[in-house]
Amino acid sequence: MKRIVFITPADARYGFSLAGATQLTAAPAEAEAAVRQAMADPECGLVVIDERLLPGIGEERFQEMERRWFGVLIVLPAPEAAKKEEEDYAARLIRRVIGYHVRLMP
Template identity: 55%
Template sequence: MKKVLFITTPDARPGFGLAGIDQIAIEPHKLEGFLIKAASDPNNGLVVIDERLTAGMADERLREIERTWHGVVVILPSPISAPVEIEDYVSRLIRKAIGYHVRIRL
């Protein structure tokens, strides 16, 4: 069975610990290197990244890593961020799953 990795900021450790979920706490500047390392491990199937860690990483670089990896990368919304456009998030997931851009009307 493939592993699920939760990569968050150090301040999220207590919440994940209370939920009994294993989580890796890193600083934002270490995300790219860690993500490349995680993608090279064939046992990893899903990587969930705290949105606050992606602020210093170019979106194009994140997409490039995701395209070349067999697994799935999901961005976990920050607890202090503004609401994400639902259509944009759903469209990205559908495009990743079927390889085609779909317009969704909500």
């Protein structure tokens, strides 16, 4: 079974590790290196990254990493994230999985 790796800022360093999950902490400037480290592990099949770290990677770069890796990259919404942003990400993830755009209605 593949492992799940969570990548979060230092202020959330105990959240997922207390539940027994693998958790890496990083600053936004270190986020890309942390994602690449997790992607390089053949036992890792899912990487969940905190949305607050994405500015250190950039959206285009993140999408490129999603396309090139055999596993799944998921963005964990920040606690203060707006609902519209979550829906946009959800729609993009569904489109990636099923291959076409699905309109999500509230």
